[in-house]
Amino acid sequence: MPEAIYSNTIPRSISRSAHKHENRNCFVDPISMVVFLSVLLLLSLLANAVLAHLYYSNGIDWLVSCEPVRSCSDQDVDHNAQIKQFLHKDMENRSQAHHCPQKNFPEKWVQDKGRFYVFSIDVKDWNSSRQRCQDLGGDLVIINSNEEQKFLAKQIHAIGTQTLYWIGLTDSHTEGVWLWVDDTKNHLNFWAMPPDDHKSADNPLGEDCVVLNGRMFEALWGDVFCLRTERSICEIPCS
CATH class of the missing domain: 3.10.100.10 (Mannose-Binding Protein A, subunit A)
Known part of the structure; x- marks a missing residue:
């Protein structure tokens, strides 16, 4: 009879111990959570800043590349910009109005x-x-x-x-x-x-x-x- 009682009490002890251990694992320190979210926010802001810089730089390059130039007789004119203008016109004729040529021309x-x-x-x-x-x-x-x-x-x-x-x-x-x-x-x-x-x-x-x-x-x-x-x-x- 004592053996039966002893054997029946062991699972309860293990169950209570496991339950307490599980509760401890589920507990998250609020300070740690705030720090974690702050780091994520900082990384997100940095990523957005990099993307904004790239977008702005490419946008300026696109405008410079496609901006018309008035006369190639002017010594101060950037002839590469004129070439880009002509190529951009060609792309528009090919229904690709949002494409701007690269700086290195294949022709x-x-x-x-x-x-x-x-x-x-x-x-x-x-x-x-x-x-x-x-x-x-x-x-x-x-x-x-x-x-x-x-x-x-x-x-x-x-x-x-x-x-x-x-x-x-x-x-x-x-x-x-x-x-x-x-x-x-x-x-x-x-x-x-x-x-x-x-x-x-x-x-x-x-x-x-x-x-x-x-x-x-x-x-x-x-x-x-x-x-x-x-x-x-x-x-x-x-x-």
């Missing part, structure tokens, strides 16, 4: 005598290349002089791609009548070979569009099939 932009020359890195057919130039506010380049031809050849060789570049010259309207994209007749002769239409079953439209040949030292002209995909040179007047 080569060269400012000279009141205009920008843009040497593309992507390849398109002649019409698509022209549309791209128009989206930037210009057109495929019109070569007006021997000096300008030499300038473009120098820039192409500096790029070092040894490839072909579309220019704004075509006889697609009337065979043999070479017109620039502003409808003026061409009076220069930088042809590597006399232009020949070279119509064939595979090329019924002939060779009606002109490229600068970057594989040649003087980047001489060649007439090729307009649906070929090549790089291009845009000419954009300063705003």
